Amino acid sequence: MAQISLTFPDGNSRSFEAGVTPADVASEISKSLAKKAISANVNGAHWDLQWPIVEDAQIAINTMKDDAPALELIRHDLAHIMARAVQEIWPDVKVTIGPVIENGWYYDFDRQEPFTPEDLGEIEKKMREIINKRDAVRTEVWDRDRAIAHYEANGEPYKVELINAIPDDGQPIRMYWHGDWQDLCRGPHLQHTGQVPADAFKLMRVSGAYWRGDSRNAQLQRIYGVAFQNKEDLRKYLNFLEEAEKRDHRRLGREMDLFHMQEEAPGQVFWHPNGWTIYTQLQDYMRRKQRAGGYKEINTPQVVDRKLWEASGHWEKYQHHMFLVEVDESRDGENDDAAVKDKSQTRINALKPMNCPCHVQVFNQGLKSYRDLPLRLAEFGSCARFEPSGALHGIMRVRGFTQDDAHIFCTEAQIQEECARFIDFLANIYEELGFPEFEIKFATRPEKRVGSDESWDYVEGALESAIKAVGRDYTLEPGDGAFYGPKLDFYLTDAIGRVWQCGTFQVDPNLPERLGATYIGADGDKHRPFMLHRACLGSFERFVGILIENWEGKLPFWLAPRQVVVASIVSDADDYVAEVVSALQARGVRAEADVRNEKINYKVREHSMGKVPVILAIGAREVEERTVTVRRLGQKQTQVVALDAILAELGQGALPPDLGGPGAADADAA
RNA sequence: GCUGCUGUAGCUCAGAGGUAGAGCACUCCCUUGGUAAGGGAGAGGUCGAGAGUUCAAUUCUCUCCAGCAGCACCA
Numbered sequence: 001m002a003q004i005s006l007t008f009p010d011g012n013s014r015s016f017e018a019g020v021t022p023a024d025v026a027s028e029i030s031k032s033l034a035k036k037a038i039s040a041n042v043n044g045a046h047w048d049l050q051w052p053i054v055e056d057a058q059i060a061i062n063t064m065k066d067d068a069p070a071l072e073l074i075r076h077d078l079a080h081i082m083a084r085a086v087q088e089i090w091p092d093v094k095v096t097i098g099p100v101i102e103n104g105w106y107y108d109f110d111r112q113e114p115f116t117p118e119d120l121g122e123i124e125k126k127m128r129e130i131i132n133k134r135d136a137v138r139t140e141v142w143d144r145d146r147a148i149a150h151y152e153a154n155g156e157p158y159k160v161e162l163i164n165a166i167p168d169d170g171q172p173i174r175m176y177w178h179g180d181w182q183d184l185c186r187g188p189h190l191q192h193t194g195q196v197p198a199d200a201f202k203l204m205r206v207s208g209a210y211w212r213g214d215s216r217n218a219q220l221q222r223i224y225g226v227a228f229q230n231k232e233d234l235r236k237y238l239n240f241l242e243e244a245e246k247r248d249h250r251r252l253g254r255e256m257d258l259f260h261m262q263e264e265a266p267g268q269v270f271w272h273p274n275g276w277t278i279y280t281q282l283q284d285y286m287r288r289k290q291r292a293g294g295y296k297e298i299n300t301p302q303v304v305d306r307k308l309w310e311a312s313g314h315w316e317k318y319q320h321h322m323f324l325v326e327v328d329e330s331r332d333g334e335n336d337d338a339a340v341k342d343k344s345q346t347r348i349n350a351l352k353p354m355n356c357p358c359h360v361q362v363f364n365q366g367l368k369s370y371r372d373l374p375l376r377l378a379e380f381g382s383c384a385r386f387e388p389s390g391a392l393h394g395i396m397r398v399r400g401f402t403q404d405d406a407h408i409f410c411t412e413a414q415i416q417e418e419c420a421r422f423i424d425f426l427a428n429i430y431e432e433l434g435f436p437e438f439e440i441k442f443a444t445r446p447e448k449r450v451g452s453d454e455s456w457d458y459v460e461g462a463l464e465s466a467i468k469a470v471g472r473d474y475t476l477e478p479g480d481g482a483f484y485g486p487k488l489d490f491y492l493t494d495a496i497g498r499v500w501q502c503g504t505f506q507v508d509p510n511l512p513e514r515l516g517a518t519y520i521g522a523d524g525d526k527h528r529p530f531m532l533h534r535a536c537l538g539s540f541e542r543f544v545g546i547l548i549e550n551w552e553g554k555l556p557f558w559l560a561p562r563q564v565v566v567a568s569i570v571s572d573a574d575d576y577v578a579e580v581v582s583a584l585q586a587r588g589v590r591a592e593a594d595v596r597n598e599k600i601n602y603k604v605r606e607h608s609m610g611k612v613p614v615i616l617a618i619g620a621r622e623v624e625e626r627t628v629t630v631r632r633l634g635q636k637q638t639q640v641v642a643l644d645a646i647l648a649e650l651g652q653g654a655l656p657p658d659l660g661g662p663g664a665a666d667a668d669a670a
Numbered sequence: 671g672c673u674g675c676u677g678u679a680g681c682u683c684a685g686a687g688g689u690a691g692a693g694c695a696c697u698c699c700c701u702u703g704g705u706a707a708g709g710g711a712g713a714g715g716u717c718g719a720g721a722g723u724u725c726a727a728u729u730c731u732c733u734c735c736a737g738c739a740g741c742a743c744c745a
Contacts, residue, residue, distance in 0.1 A: 106740095114674055207740030208673030215742045219673050222740070254681075263718080263736040318745055354745080388671050388743055389736090397744075482745075570702050597701080598708090605706035619704055631705060638705065 006059045016053075023049040023191075026061045036063040038073050038195060039188045046072070048188030050139050064195075064229065072100055075227045077137070077178070077190045078127070078201055079105040082225060084181035085126035095183065096158040096211065096220060103237060104201070104226035108209050110158065115206040115221055123223070124203050134194030135179030139187060141172040147184065158211065159184050200234045201227035243496055249548040250394040256553055256611055258561070259395065267392045267399030269541055274561035277590065278544050281559050283380060285656050286404050286429075286537065292658075293425050295378035295406055300358030302382055303349045312357040313514055315350075323351040323384045323399075355381035356508075356533060359407040360515040363529075368519040373529060374410035374418055380540070381405045394545060401539040408532040409517065415459060415507060418532055419466035419488070426490060426503050426536045427470075432657040433547070434556060435492040439499070440472055443480035443487045450484055450510060459507050460486050484510035490536075494550040502543065506533040553611040554633055558656045562612045564591040566628070567603040569619030571595065576623045580616060580643065587651030608633060614650065 002018040006025065016025065022040035026033045026049070040047040041060045046069055053059070062069040079098035086093050086109060098107030109115075115123075142150075144163060151159040162184060163173060176185040178193055190196065202225065209222035228234045253259050258275030261268065271279060290297065303325055309315040314322070330345035352358060359377050368375070382402045391397050408418050423440070430438050442463060445456045463486055467474050474488070481487055490503030508531045511517075518526040537543040547555060557563060564584055568577045574595045584591035594603050600617055607615050616628040617638070628646050631638045641649075655661030 117675095205739060206674075209741045210672075213742075215672065219741085221673075224740080261737095266736065314745080321743090321745075385744085390671060390673095390741080391743060392737090567705090568702095569704055572702080597703095599701095599703045600705050601703085602707055603705085608706055615705080617705065619702095621704085629705080636705080 004053065005056045006053065007057070009058075009060045018054045019052040021050055021052055022047055022059065022061060025059065029061070033061060033063070037061050038063055038066075038190050039069050041069070046188055048139060049191060050137075051188070067229070070229055071227075073188065073190050074196055074200075074229065075100040075105040075225075076188075077193065077196050078225060078227050079107050080176065080178050080181070080183055080185070080189070081127050081130050081193060081196065082123060082203070082223065083107050083109075083183060084178055085123050085130060086223075087181065089122060089126060094156055094158055097162070103228075104204070104224065106209075106222050106224045108211070108220040108222045110211075110218065110220050115223060117206075120203040120206065120223065127201075128198050130179070131193050131196050131198045133179065134192050136177075136192045137189045138177040139189070140175050142175050144168065144173055147173045147175070151184075197228075197230060199231045200229060201225055202234060202238070240496065244498070244549075247496070247549040247552045248394075249396070249545040252548050252553040252611075253395070255609070256561070258548070261395075265400075266389070267387060267397075269395050269398060269400070275544070277561040278547065278555065278559050279540055281656070282537070282544065282547075283402075283404075283540060285658060286380075288656075288658055289425070289429055290378045290404075290406065293376075293421075295376040297378050297380075298359070298362055299379055300352075300355060300362065300381065302351055302384075304352055304358065306348045306350060308357050308361075309350050311515055312360075312511060314353065314357070318353060319350075321385050321387070322353050323386050325349045325351065351384035352381070353383055353385045355379050355383065355403065355405045356407055356511055356531070357515060360511060360517050360531070363407075363409050363517050364515070368409070368529075370411065370519055370521045370527070372409075373519060374408050374414050376406055376408045378404075378406035395541045396545045398539075398541050401541045403539050404535050404537045406534055408534065409512070409519075409529040410532065411527070412458065412462075412530055415530060415532065416462035416466045416469070419463055419505060420469045422505050422532075422534055423467065423470045423472060423488075427472075429536050430490075430492055430503075434550065435494070438490050438492040438503075440467060440474040441477050441480075441489045441491065442467065442474045443477040443482075443489065445481050445486065446479045446483060448483055449481075455509070456486070463488060463505075463507070482506060482508070484508050492546075494546065495552075498549075500546050502538045502546070503536045504534060504538070508533055554613070555611070556662075557613050557653045558661050560611070560613050561590065562592060562607075562610065563589050563654060564614045564616060564650060565594050565603070565607045565612050566591060566616045566618060567594040567600060567607070569600045569617055571597070572620060573618045573623050577618050580618065580628060583643070583647050584650060587647055587654070589650050589654045604631065616646065 003015045004018045004020070005013050005015050007013045022042070023034065023037065025040075026037040037049055039049060039062045041058075041062065042053055043057045047053075064070045079100065083095050083098055086107075087095065090111065094110035096108040096110065098105060147163050148160055151163070166173060173184070174186055176183055176187060176189055204224045204226055206221055206223050208219050211217035211220055226234065226237060228237060253275065256274055257272050258278065259269050259271045261270060287297065306315055309319075309322070325348070327347050327349060328345055329347060359379065362377060363375065380402050382400070384400050387397060387399050392399070410418055427438070430436070444460055449456070467488070485507035487504060487506035489501050490505075491499045491501050493499055509528065512529050512531050517529055517531070519529050521527045547559065566577045566580045566584070568574055577593050577595055581591045581593045594607070596603070604615060604617070611633060613633045615631045617631060618628055622628055622640075626643050627640050628643060629638050629640050630646060652660075653662055
């Protein structure tokens with residue numbers, strides 16, 4: 001038998017017979033390591049303890065102390081254990097695939113009857129039984145025909161399909177057994193089921209999923225589980241979910257009386273005064289920033305004839321996402337009966353799903369000179385998209401929304417500078433809005449694309465240089481660009497670590513081409529401008545949702561819909577309360593009085609739950625001394641302050657961050 | 671759009687083949703109370719919409735609408 005040399009993490013090497021397994025290696029090192037071992041890293045690959053090693057290699061034996069392999073194995077083995085449990089309970093259920101995902105795993109099953117929440121409990125119980133059996137995990141390599149024959153005989157058509165999809169390039173078809181239960185799997189797996197912590201996983205939910213992720217295929221039932229190394233980590237994760245639930249903007253939107261939605265207008269928002277205050281504050285802020293940033297604000301039509309959408313290419317590709325409006329030009333207002341409609345007079349319009357074609361129309365009016373470039377046209381563009389019903393989600397994913405949209409018309413040579421400018425612009429806004437951390441994803445040329453390679457080289461180079469020029473990092477997403485140009489997507493991180501894609505920057509030579517945009521160059525000839533699509537917040541609707549969830553409704557003072565409630569303790573204070581409220585309002589503070597016949601406890605409770613940042617309580621003493629007692633949201637202690645002082649402080653605190661207010665960074669100081 | 675679940679008072683939810691209940695909120699009265707619910711009384715519902723079964727449907731069946739979770743989608 002040939003000898004191979006294995007090198008350990010400490011740098012020592014030892015000679016073994018070729019075909020030795022990591023399990024053998026671990027046993028030679030020590031009995032306890034053999035017992036604790038879960039897998040190995042062999043030349044960087046995650047290696048099952050049972051797989052033979054046939055050539056010289058770097059090897060490290062993993063134990064549960066190695067977090068990444070441990071979690072992967074725990075979750076992967078649980079996927080198998082769950083599938084086994086399901087088939088033990090319902091032998092006629094067909095198994096498909098069960099990968100590891102973030103925080104856990106899922107497994108897709110084909111079963112006639114739906115799994116119920118009670119079933120999940122039963123499956124979990126069975127899984128714990130299997131874990132406690134400490135059944136050995138065993139693996140073998142089979143040849144293709146044997147594997148197919150096996151699954152055909154067992155009535156597992158999905159597995160047959162999976163095997164047929166494995167390219168016949170000599171890669172092994174591997175079987176795994178957890179006890180007697182067998183599954184096709186590339187591994188690796190643990191030594192035995194008892195290595196899985198029995199108290200650190202939970203089945204979360206069951207839902208539909210398509211076979212191979214394709215909506216034309218059979219719908220399967222997917223069971224999701226989460227799993228960790230120990231009970232404590234599971235608890236932390238479940239707490240995180242609870243935390244996210246507490247922040248749900250749909251719930252806070254109702255509790256804070258911000259907006260509502262109703263079935264006559266699915267996917268569209270009815271903004272209430274409180275919510276609209278947040279929205280307009282944000283919009284006013286963006287308007288000031290854009291003005292300062294060299295943008296010119298425009299506004300374009302909502303209902304636009306299909307001719308424009310045909311020219312832009314949207315009619316062909318995105319018609320099913322557009323709200324269509326049929327207009328009968330022959331209507332005279334006297335006779336609106338549909339029966340008299342003259343078809344030849346009917347025009348089809350679409351509600352605009354995006355603003356860019358309209359912006360090109362603005363650009364196209366009059367001759368543009370190279371001296372006009374870069375021309376930055378911004379619009380708070382109200383768009384309507386017919387999103388699939390299942391995609392709708394509160395105010396985050398809607399059918400009617402307003403983008404903080406802008407299109408920069410420029411020359412190729414100006415792209416880099418515009419890109420760098422934009423990243424700085426956006427970084428400053430995110431910072432002021434309380435999101436100092438964001439990530440850039442750089443999506444480059446896809447396989448199917450238009451334009452020459454030289455042009456792609458140039459434009460991608462320009463974006464990359466721009467990111468470097470402003471001193472930022474990025475993650476490359478090769479092949480994820482649009483068919484006409486590369487793009488940057490900007491992802492911000494919220495207070496509980498969730499990541500939201502908001503900003504975007506997209507280079508587009510295509511639409512100017514399609515819509516015939518030109519400018520006169522220094523040479524006197526017509527040239528085609530580039531168009532840069534860009535947004536910072538994305539949509540105001542969604543961004544307000546993100547703000548609500550990020551701050552758990554406790555918005556920074558300048559954004560809080562109701563900033564101050566002045567609450568009377570005794571009715572003798574009512575006049576002074578009114579005076580304080582007026583004085584605050586005169587300083588631009590959104591203040592209201594609460595002189596209801598209720599105890600101060602009641603008022604404090606109600607406004608605290610309503611997330612009002614500042615409550616000023618006024619009793620006989622404050623009237624006497626011309627002071628107020630300040631109670632800030634989230635703090636129990638109160639503070640007596642002279643009226644003039646609090647007016648000055650709150651007046652200053654109410655200013656948006658770009659106008660000298662304290663901003664998001666030190667919202668608590670407001 | 672697909673699969674599953676859900677839809678009863680403003681909100682959170684209970685309930686049953688014989689046209690409905692709680693808590694909170696709301697209105698009125700008493701209470702003037704010092705920092706997270708003072709007391710009492712009252713009003714409030716076409717039980718998501720339509721059709722079917724039935725002597726009788728809000729309850730059972732079907733269709734539709736909307737919401738929730740996931741999938742697919744997000745130009």
